[in-house]
Amino acid sequence: MKLILLVLLMTFTSAVFADATYCPTVKITGKKIDFSDTELNLICGDKKSHAWKYIPPYEAQFILKGFLQSRGYLNPHFEVKEGVLHVKKGHKSTVKKVHVIAGNHNLEKKIQRDLKRLYKRRELTTSMLNSMEGDANGQLRKRGFPCGKVNSEVDVNTDTVTMLIRPDEKYKFGKIKREEIPGLHENALDRFYPMKDDQRFNGDLLILTEKRILRAEVLQGTYFLEKCGKNNFSLEQRFIVGPARTFRFGAGASTEVGPMARARWSHNRAGKMASLLSASLEASLRVQSLNLTADYFPWTDKPRQSLFSQIDVIRESQFKYEQFLTRVRPQMKWTRDIHQHGTTLILGPAYENGTYHSQDKSDTRTFSTAVLEGSFQRMSHDYEIFDIHPQEGDEESIALSYRNPMLGFGESLTKIDTSAVRLGRLTNLGRGAIIGGIRMKAGTSFVRSTADLSALPPEVKYFGGGSDDLRGYLLRTLPRNDGAGALSKFLLKGEIRKTHFFHEKVETFTFVDGGYFGEKSFSLESRIWYSPGLGLRWLSPIGLVQGYWARALATSPSKDFGNFFFAGIGGTF
Numbered sequence: 001m002k003l004i005l006l007v008l009l010m011t012f013t014s015a016v017f018a019d020a021t022y023c024p025t026v027k028i029t030g031k032k033i034d035f036s037d038t039e040l041n042l043i044c045g046d047k048k049s050h051a052w053k054y055i056p057p058y059e060a061q062f063i064l065k066g067f068l069q070s071r072g073y074l075n076p077h078f079e080v081k082e083g084v085l086h087v088k089k090g091h092k093s094t095v096k097k098v099h100v101i102a103g104n105h106n107l108e109k110k111i112q113r114d115l116k117r118l119y120k121r122r123e124l125t126t127s128m129l130n131s132m133e134g135d136a137n138g139q140l141r142k143r144g145f146p147c148g149k150v151n152s153e154v155d156v157n158t159d160t161v162t163m164l165i166r167p168d169e170k171y172k173f174g175k176i177k178r179e180e181i182p183g184l185h186e187n188a189l190d191r192f193y194p195m196k197d198d199q200r201f202n203g204d205l206l207i208l209t210e211k212r213i214l215r216a217e218v219l220q221g222t223y224f225l226e227k228c229g230k231n232n233f234s235l236e237q238r239f240i241v242g243p244a245r246t247f248r249f250g251a252g253a254s255t256e257v258g259p260m261a262r263a264r265w266s267h268n269r270a271g272k273m274a275s276l277l278s279a280s281l282e283a284s285l286r287v288q289s290l291n292l293t294a295d296y297f298p299w300t301d302k303p304r305q306s307l308f309s310q311i312d313v314i315r316e317s318q319f320k321y322e323q324f325l326t327r328v329r330p331q332m333k334w335t336r337d338i339h340q341h342g343t344t345l346i347l348g349p350a351y352e353n354g355t356y357h358s359q360d361k362s363d364t365r366t367f368s369t370a371v372l373e374g375s376f377q378r379m380s381h382d383y384e385i386f387d388i389h390p391q392e393g394d395e396e397s398i399a400l401s402y403r404n405p406m407l408g409f410g411e412s413l414t415k416i417d418t419s420a421v422r423l424g425r426l427t428n429l430g431r432g433a434i435i436g437g438i439r440m441k442a443g444t445s446f447v448r449s450t451a452d453l454s455a456l457p458p459e460v461k462y463f464g465g466g467s468d469d470l471r472g473y474l475l476r477t478l479p480r481n482d483g484a485g486a487l488s489k490f491l492l493k494g495e496i497r498k499t500h501f502f503h504e505k506v507e508t509f510t511f512v513d514g515g516y517f518g519e520k521s522f523s524l525e526s527r528i529w530y531s532p533g534l535g536l537r538w539l540s541p542i543g544l545v546q547g548y549w550a551r552a553l554a555t556s557p558s559k560d561f562g563n564f565f566f567a568g569i570g571g572t573f
Helices: 002-017 037-044 057-069 105-119 126-142 203-216
Strands: 019-023 026-029 077-081 084-088 097-101 149-155 160-166 221-229 232-240 245-254 258-270 275-283 287-296 305-317 321-338 341-358 365-380 393-403 413-429 432-446 488-498 506-518 529-540 543-554 559-569
Touching (some): 057 077, 097 105, 105 413, 529 559
Parallel strands (some): 026 084, 097 160
Antiparallel strands (some): 019 026, 149 160, 432 488, 488 506
16 A cells, blocks of 8 residues: 555656656646647747747747746746756746835825735736836825836736835826817817816826716726826827717516517717717517607707606516506706716606506506606715726715696605615635625605505506516516505625635625515515525626526515526626
């Protein structure tokens, strides 16, 4: 037995420490590395090329050192024997310590904390060092230092990374010199800027400005030019104008609504103030809708104030009810940026006309009414800066609508909807992070206690279930009262994500969603509908694609409704 173990140990040792031969002139000790064909040609030569047919060992050493360092072997040992380059890779380095030297204790402490959180225990490669320098520079820019310099040093014996930072001076944004856009007023794009001239510089706000302009499709692109001189700093902005009109078409599917299709036309630069006109058509097995929108900016001295108008034609064929609704909204809209948050306020009248019935089609009803509406949204810049799936920040909103018999509605009814979300990075893990999030939705329709619940249209009631609501239940099937719906609702969702799950655009997540419903105003029943689950998301170029499993449960009385599976495009936390 001892002899067998000795033979196995010798075999394993020889396999680990044997030289991997890549060509007659290059041998590397230890486990073989997968080099690309181009890399092999650079270190071993290319027989097809006369100029690169033979690579001298010392030239191969110079090139190979960079390839090894890019893979985490920062201190390889080279030796040339009889025309052959022998290489010992050394140990693969990971970041064990991070030091920051900036000449400012508070700044050093903040940047060092962030870099440790992002990079400790990560594989130490040249590309990762570039990322560390970029993030350190980003932290400088976020704190008002646009002209700072960052360099890194590595102690390969202790796997310590030292960031040498020269912050330079703090600056304010100042007056940004913008390129003139033919046909637009000089104030037309002011609504997209989250900063003011006298505000301390923050590089993230430049990124947010670019994203706001691109998301609105006003321009095809924009970028900033920064100039750092002796004791001065200035900004210029250039634009890639592109076409004013666009047409987009998309298709997808999910287990929730079946096949989906969408077509959208928009005129994103109407008039001198870059007003928006758009028309979109969406269709699935559950919902079909037509939307016409005009966001008109008539005041050159008030570029954040607009006349906001919408026409919606919606048909819903849900499991528990059906509804056909036409809605017209001529309203006023204001936007502002205050204390690292963007805000939107919309006020005005609306008109609704609809036909609806619950599961039993014999109770078909119609309604036609005027409505007074108002909504307010507050979103942090940290939340808004993410493209399609925020990982940090917060957002809150409240919406109120009032219907009255004097306006044409059958009851005096006030509907209140609120929502809030908090997202934050809990810790780093591998190449990604652990993100924690909580979302709350609460609302009630305040109406007289003797009102007939089943006679009210779905538009003023609450339902639950679906990939962006209470996951684990079919779309808009809660509460289970044959489609009558609820007058009050409280929903709380908790989620933990692991980003960069094998790929930077893929994440895994686990969640618990729970909700209360009530058939009376400002009243919730004791029964809790809840669903724990887990899933996988892909942040694809066409939107969020995800799949998850959940268990549908309820209390008072306790009941297990079994497993629920979702897969497809759409669904949000």
